[in-house]
Amino acid sequence: MNALTPPVLDPAAVAKVPTQNRAKLRFEAVLLESERLLAQSGLERFSIPVLAERLDITRGSIYAYFPTHYAILNELVGRYLAEMETMYRNQYDDLIRSPLIESVRRVVHQAVEYHNNRPVARLLMLGGAVTDASYRAQEMLLARLGHMGREIWEQHEGSQGIPEDVDIFTVSVDLAVACFRRSVFQFGEITPAYRDAAIRAMYGFLEAYLDP
Template sequence: MTTKNPLQRRRAPQQKRSQKRINEILDATARLLAEVGLDDLTTVLIAQELGISVGSVYHYFPNKFAILYTVGERWLEDMTCVLEAVETWDMQELGIDGFVDQYCDEMLRVYHQQISVLPLVQAMFAVPELHELDERHDEIIISGLIGVFKRLGLKASNDELDRVGRLMLEMSHALLLVIVNQNKTRSVRTLEDLKTMLCEYLSKQPA
């Protein structure tokens, strides 16, 4: 007997209009997550924000955690697209400095693109139903970075490259969350500091 996943979307969109409604629900949920917080976020509130019935929300999602899960999945899909693009970059030509520069710029774009990214990340960490997303986020980034490190010529075991990837992930993730909430002057300087730290760290790895 199979157990139904409580976070599974009720149905996949069959028409553009349905996909448009789903995107509206996801965007409204992300906005409200920042405005009212996780505890006060409800499907009723989401429906009110969009001017639709709560039944319309339940038509696509069984509960608020299923909506948040899909918001997180959409964000991870954007990150995956960046990593797929990275696979096409010429690492011999870029070197460590060029890779770090482009990688940080692309990831910052993804962080900026996600509505209320900090509350979403906090929910992914704090809510048991969303832990799998937090773990998948780390796995996606680290596995992608290990491939990059090898193409950059770093000489270490997979276990050591995993450790280096974890450190790069934690450093960049933390500072990108800071950068998206800073004013332009401070964000530019913090981004440059992040790039400097990553370049210095990676350049010290055995190659």
Template sequence: MLDLREMQHMSDSLSRPAVPSALRAARTRGAGRPVQERSQERIARALAAAERLVVEVGLERVSIPEIEKASKVPRASIYQYFPDKYAIFSRLSQDHMQRYMAFIMAAHPAGRHTEWRTMVRAVLADTAAYYNANAAASVLLLKGPFSSTDHDAHLAKDANLARWLRTQFADAGLAKLPEVPDVMALAVEIAFACLKYGYSHEGRASEAICDHAGKAVISYLAIWA
């Protein structure tokens, strides 16, 4: 597990709004292309303001007018790239998914773990650390998804995590897990179900929740050990 300073440093470096992905999302929807630096800066400000508001006032009270007020970006410019607040939530969610994956993969390089049960608990501990250090990520990822696009992104995130874990666990003594159904993907779902339960009841991913999540995942995977 990363120590607190390492985790905070990585969290800070990964928590900035990912402007390029926001621009790609806008292009995918067929909106105008923000080719000028001023447009990019406006989008970054709007996303950063939206993320702050998600934490400060909650999802329900966030609105495009409030984002306009907090970011000083005209709502017409915001609407050019995001049709409603849920499109912004989806963009922020997808950005945090990418940061979370980068964080976990950096924290657990190939060859670090030699025993899969130890790795389960270590990955869960660092996952909890990421969410607890990023309040917006907890709200957006442990409460979402917010749209069909966001739902697909959540599924893709879990599938990517499962593929990476399958390789890592094979090196740590747990190989040949069934792929149909995907046992590792189901294990990821079990872990996040526990984390979501903990967040909804305690507002954070506590040590107790991580302990229960670890026991649930280990008990499930032990069938094929």
């Protein structure tokens, strides 16, 4: 399977997105309350029975859209990942015009700001994979960001050939994420020191492969 090809997921881990307006409102209400519960109590107390009680609805009305609580978590992770990808896609032209070190700084600073301002996204994306589906979704995003990095570098004036035997851009993203996760594990957020470590890790790795 190609890194950019969507994986086949367990149906129990995938939300059933409704089409009718009333159902859509309930679907969104479940996700919103899920974020509130996760922000307050983390994963320990997160369950569909608790959500049903907080929303004052039946469990069945939640199971109609989310076969398991993992489907809720995966839907949230999918939305966070889509937000991040859009955030970087919107800066595509600016990243092309910037020197490599400036592009790396911008990408890292914005990722840090995103995670530090969204505690639930930080919990689900940097606290360790919640499910196999969320792990695969995150790996797919890293691969897409790496692919974007390759596209950007190829458009730099004077850029040289990029190695084909190692996916250097995706590995560089992995290095930054490793710094983020270590910081979250130690301090609960991404600190300035770990932010700078992520910049050095990404740039140092890429510089070794790319002709400046």
